[in-house]
Amino acid sequence: MYKTCSIRAKFNDEETAFWLNQCENANSLINCALYEIKKIHYAKLQENGNAFTTYWRGDDLRSGWKTYRCSTTYPELDLILKQNVHYKAMAAQSAQQTLKSVGESITAYNGLVKAYYNGEVDKPSLPKYRKKGGLAAVTFLRQALSFKEGYFKPSVSKESKPELLTEIKLYLPEFIDSDWVKEVTVRPNFGQLWIDWVIDDGREPIENNPQLDYTQAWSFDHGGSNWLTGVSTRGKSLIIDGRKLRSLNQGYSRLVAKYRQGKSDFYWDFNLDRVQRKRNNQMRDAINKAARFIVNQCLNDRVGNIVIGWNPKQKQNSNMGKRNNQNFVIIPTSRLIERLKQLCPEYGIALTITEEAYTSKASFLDCDSLPKHGEKPEGWKASGTRTDRGQYKSKDGSIINADCNGSANILRKVATQLGLTLAKVGRAILTVPQRIDLFKRLNKSYRKRCVVGLKDPVATSV
Secondary structure, X not given: OEEEEEEEOOOOHHHHHHXXXXXXXXXXXXXXXXXXXXXXXXXXXXXHOOOEEEEEEOOEEEEEEOOOOOOOOHHHHHHHOOOOHHHXXXXXXXXXXXXXXXXXXXXXXXXXXXXXHOOOOOOOOOXXXXXXXXXXXXXXXXXXXXXXXXXXXXXXXXXXXXXXXXXXXXXXXXXXXXHHEEEEEEEEEOOEEEEEEEEEOOOOOOOOOOOOEEEEEEEEEEOOOEEEEEEEXXXXXXXXXXXXXXXHHHHHHHHHHHHHOOOOOOOOOHHHXXXXXXXXXXXXXXXXXXXXXXXXXXXXXXXXXXXXXXXXXXXXXXXXXXXXXXXXXXXXXXXXXXXXXXXXXXXXXXXXXXXXXXXXXXXXXXXXXXXXXOOOOOOOOOOOEEOOOOEEEOOOXXXXXXXXXXXXXXXXXXXXXXXXXXXOOOHHHHHOOEEEOHHHHOXXXXXXXXXXXXXXXXXXXX
16 A cells, blocks of 8 residues: 655755755746746637637626636656756756646646536636745655665756765655655655655555454544544444644644734744644644544454544534634544545445534434435424533433434434444443543553554554
8 A cells, every 4th residue: 555654854954955955946847837838828829819808706807818728748848848957956857756746737727627617616727836936845756766774865966966065865764664665755844844755565455354343333423622422333432532632723823823913914934834833743643643543443343334424615614603613613624534544444444424414403312314414304303402511302301412412323324324233322322421532541552552453453452
């Protein structure tokens, strides 16, 4: 399986100067490529006549270039820019990878043009120029890297080699075998340089793990203070605490407001770099811990399914009030789902994403119907109701955890589709779920036990 391992680079001053120069040249090469693309594209439009058109954007009538597919391809760009000073300053394969990234942007633009004429999106525009003097990622394929004594030596262009003051080395992390490396990218990230190791460890996705029971499932309902509330068909329930995440995001917002006070909306400095970088690291850490905990819980319980309730674009359309929006929208649940999509195939766990309309309103204990979003029957009414914060009262007066009720209803939505049995999901497990603190419970000993899980897909490691 192909994977990407991101490691913060530790370069000396000479190496840092070299990589900053390469990133600057990559940024300038992208701008040169975009200039050539637009020049060719607009010249072709003018040849056809009537190069400009008028169109409506909302209530405003605007004018601009006609929207047509861009025909410039990567081979043409490579031929045009081969003698470019920025192309020559980079290793040949590295410069070609930079131009290929521009070609991919044009391919995406052409796809939007097709969608535009089908009435699916607003009028698209060609990729914009990058900031002058900025930095862009530099990529080396395996052919442009030579391995020696625990490090890789990247190719260096003839123009740059005489100016080198030191040998350029990329040290391989201990947990990566040199034969696994397929591509290496050095990229800037909020004032730091990071190395992305693209590897293929030879493992194949597991379609059917004989150690797991695919008639069992863990279901998760996402929220704010209770980030993830899980209910299992084996008669277990838990809550992954989100209060720490909420606190971290509030601290981040306060610092950003402090450093931007009295400044323009576009103001940015090294202090904001540091704040943003720290917040991103904290969120990534939480996502990785949550994903690992969920996968390990499934392996321990021999559960073959994970079900998550998720409505696309629900956060963009969220209207729960200023405070609740602040606590809910900024939690990176979508990124957690993407991380689970990467982890689950390694262990043969089936991940199902289902819409969660009316799962919080309907009563699980009373078996209320669960219509899809926009398909609620006329006169539909839930048997129970939410009472105090975090509590749900069923028709017969039973009090259960409101988030557990929602998670159990998510299970009901896919029970027939996945062939699940909900006999063990009752009032007892929906009342007092176990609360998990990712930042305290998942200590070093837990992480060491996780290594066992990586070596053996069915090892128990909680």
